[in-house]
Amino acid sequence: MHIEFRHLRTIRAIHQAGGLARAADVLNITQSALSHQVKGLEEQAGVELFARRSKPLKLSAAGHRLLKLAEKVLPEIEALEADFENLRSGKSGRLHIAIECHACFEWLFPVLEEFRKAWPDVDVDIRPGLAFDALPALEKEEVDLVVSSDPEEITGVEFQPLFDYEPVFVAADEHPLARKPFVVAEDFRDQNLITYPVDRSRLDVFTELLTPAKVEPRAVRQVELTAVILLLVASNRGVAVLPDWVVREVRYHSDYVTRPLTASGVTKRLYAAIRSDDATKPFMAHLLRLARKIPVQLQRSEA
Amino acid sequence: MHIEFRHLRTIRAIHQAGGLARAADVLNITQSALSHQVKGLEEQAGVELFARRSKPLKLSAAGHRLLKLAEKVLPEIEALEADFENLRSGKSGRLHIAIECHACFEWLFPVLEEFRKAWPDVDVDIRPGLAFDALPALEKEEVDLVVSSDPEEITGVEFQPLFDYEPVFVAADEHPLARKPFVVAEDFRDQNLITYPVDRSRLDVFTELLTPAKVEPRAVRQVELTAVILLLVASNRGVAVLPDWVVREVRYHSDYVTRPLTASGVTKRLYAAIRSDDATKPFMAHLLRLARKIPVQLQRSEA
DNA sequence: CAGAGACGTGAAACAAATTCATAATCCTCA
DNA sequence: TGAGGATTATGAATTTGTTTCACGTCTCTG
Numbered sequence: 001m002h003i004e005f006r007h008l009r010t011i012r013a014i015h016q017a018g019g020l021a022r023a024a025d026v027l028n029i030t031q032s033a034l035s036h037q038v039k040g041l042e043e044q045a046g047v048e049l050f051a052r053r054s055k056p057l058k059l060s061a062a063g064h065r066l067l068k069l070a071e072k073v074l075p076e077i078e079a080l081e082a083d084f085e086n087l088r089s090g091k092s093g094r095l096h097i098a099i100e101c102h103a104c105f106e107w108l109f110p111v112l113e114e115f116r117k118a119w120p121d122v123d124v125d126i127r128p129g130l131a132f133d134a135l136p137a138l139e140k141e142e143v144d145l146v147v148s149s150d151p152e153e154i155t156g157v158e159f160q161p162l163f164d165y166e167p168v169f170v171a172a173d174e175h176p177l178a179r180k181p182f183v184v185a186e187d188f189r190d191q192n193l194i195t196y197p198v199d200r201s202r203l204d205v206f207t208e209l210l211t212p213a214k215v216e217p218r219a220v221r222q223v224e225l226t227a228v229i230l231l232l233v234a235s236n237r238g239v240a241v242l243p244d245w246v247v248r249e250v251r252y253h254s255d256y257v258t259r260p261l262t263a264s265g266v267t268k269r270l271y272a273a274i275r276s277d278d279a280t281k282p283f284m285a286h287l288l289r290l291a292r293k294i295p296v297q298l299q300r301s302e303a
Numbered sequence: 304m305h306i307e308f309r310h311l312r313t314i315r316a317i318h319q320a321g322g323l324a325r326a327a328d329v330l331n332i333t334q335s336a337l338s339h340q341v342k343g344l345e346e347q348a349g350v351e352l353f354a355r356r357s358k359p360l361k362l363s364a365a366g367h368r369l370l371k372l373a374e375k376v377l378p379e380i381e382a383l384e385a386d387f388e389n390l391r392s393g394k395s396g397r398l399h400i401a402i403e404c405h406a407c408f409e410w411l412f413p414v415l416e417e418f419r420k421a422w423p424d425v426d427v428d429i430r431p432g433l434a435f436d437a438l439p440a441l442e443k444e445e446v447d448l449v450v451s452s453d454p455e456e457i458t459g460v461e462f463q464p465l466f467d468y469e470p471v472f473v474a475a476d477e478h479p480l481a482r483k484p485f486v487v488a489e490d491f492r493d494q495n496l497i498t499y500p501v502d503r504s505r506l507d508v509f510t511e512l513l514t515p516a517k518v519e520p521r522a523v524r525q526v527e528l529t530a531v532i533l534l535l536v537a538s539n540r541g542v543a544v545l546p547d548w549v550v551r552e553v554r555y556h557s558d559y560v561t562r563p564l565t566a567s568g569v570t571k572r573l574y575a576a577i578r579s580d581d582a583t584k585p586f587m588a589h590l591l592r593l594a595r596k597i598p599v600q601l602q603r604s605e606a
Numbered sequence: 607c608a609g610a611g612a613c614g615t616g617a618a619a620c621a622a623a624t625t626c627a628t629a630a631t632c633c634t635c636a
Numbered sequence: 637t638g639a640g641g642a643t644t645a646t647g648a649a650t651t652t653g654t655t656t657c658a659c660g661t662c663t664c665t666g
Binding site for chain 1: 306356376
Binding site: 019 | 611612613614615
């Protein structure tokens with residue numbers, strides 16, 4: 001059989017208009033077209049859809065069954081069309097974010113919280129970018145935004161700067177290094193270093209400090225959760241290097257101290273990588289605005 | 304927009320088959336047709352349905368939305384097609400019965416009870432034929448079967464005999480006429496006659512007895528329910544003439560007596576009027592078989 | 607029972623979907 | 637990385653399906 005939406009609309013119109021001729025008016029086609037259509041449908045279905053003996057054409061049992069379907073299904077596709085209209089106009093969309101930097105949750109959650117108020121229809125998700133390569137996934141449209149601190153030249157992808165941050169050294173306050181005003185690569189040689197469980201190429205402490213200086217810590221322990229890292233540091237089981245936004249609370253907490261890396265400190269810049277296609281989407285622009293503003297506010301308000 | 308079921312099937316097939324070429328195979332059309340179709344759909348909808356950058360074509364956000372619709376809607380129309388198949392094969396259908404004779408409920412209910420066991424998918428209904436003309440309604444396919452005792456010549460309609468019955472006189476046992484072995488027209492002249500609230504042309508007591516004899520009862524009272532008629536008769540508020548199947552129970556009840564009309568009694572025949580089209584339908588044939596057998600069984604078993 | 611209104615039908619015109627042939631991409635693996 | 641296989645895209649021709657036009661048939665109503 002070969003029922004189509006057209007037929008559902010037809011059935012509904014004939015029923016509502018109470019006759020074929022009137023329905024034809026409503027549907028903006030000729031009465032003849034409707035007659036052919038109904039005939040074709042009945043042949044296809046092999047059942048009579050209308051009581052043919054009465055003149056203002058009336059639905060038969062089978063016709064009523066079909067009408068029931070029409071009244072169930074047609075609103076569904078009207079809803080779909082509304083959804084698509086939202087997509088087209090940019091009111092809705094998909095915003096799946098991959099974060100390569102494990103600690104970015106800290107500022108991203110407040111940003112998304114704010115974002116969702118303005119764009120309730122946008123499908124937001126975060127995928128910790130540990131298990132896959134985020135940038136190829138961005139190109140393949142598996143995700144829509146990648147937070148990264150290493151801009152690359154990729155056609156069709158643009159890196160928009162978000163904000164600067166400082167990776168800082170964190171240690172227990174009774175730790176010997178806590179007495180120094182700043183730390184250098186050599187200081188790590190006899191330390192237990194606690195890091196996120198990602199490749200060294202994604203850890204600031206290695207890329208900015210230890211790898212160039214060819215310094216290897218005594219041991220490296222990988223821990224998933226930021227809170228646990230801080231716990232371990234507080235109980236003097238090791239030291240860590242974390243972005244400054246993560247250790248905001250540390251300043252109110254006498255168990256920890258934070259110190260700059262090298263005398264001048266290290267400054268890094270975080271970027272949002274997006275496909276150029278998406279750059280003009282209103283919700284994307286809004287998100288980027290929030291992602292520039294809110295983390296800075298957080299840092300200031302708790303400074 | 305102009306979404307059609309074809310598109311829903313397409314989306315589902317592409318998703319399930321995991322690619323356009325394989326889906327084309329499943330749908331028995333060429334890959335080219337699918338490509339054109341998807342393109343057309345995307346233009347119509349104004350949204351991208353697939354992530355075009357990856358090669359085994361993958362659904363985009365909008366595509367997933369459409370898929371959701373497809374998976375909701377397609378089973379619905381598959382169910383419809385199954386229903387139509389039942390209609391075609393005669394397993395289901397409509398059987399709306401109009402009864403002109405008010406008392407026919409009495410034997411019709413047992414018949415339908417039995418019928419529904421064999422034909423659960425047939426849509427059965429009874430419309431007391433008081434408010435409308437049953438035979439024109441039958442012609443217009445508003446109803447499918449009319450129970451009547453007056454066959455007419457109507458093209459496209461046939462009257463099939465069901466069973467014979469006898470309209471009998473009913474009175475309280477202390478009523479004077481109870482002493483007579485039978486009653487005649489003249490006996491009604493000074494009686495309160497209780498009848499169903501229908502035209503005299505449909506009441507056996509008038510058509511068979513009083514109208515030909517030009518006898519008018521002292522009073523006629525119209526009562527809807529059979530049980531109430533019997534109640535009134537029992538309390539000697541009047542007399543009635545009812546089909547024998549109605550007063551079966553009377554024989555066990557000392558309050559009433561039944562007497563034949565005239566010395567020889569009156570015999571009438573009940574018919575089922577159906578459209579000739581329907582005569583070959585299996586469920587219709589079955590119903591008629593039951594309607595010939597069961598009332599007779601009931602009469603015998605309680606005689 | 608006539609006439610207005612409502613539906614049906616066949617042929618022609620029109621529109622849309624599909625195919626064919628082939629080009630453009632993408633993906634994989636040596 | 638580049639060759640080859642796999643996958644999707646495209647344009648023109650073809651096929652299929654839908655609509656219109658013009659007129660015929662049927663029904664209901666007064």
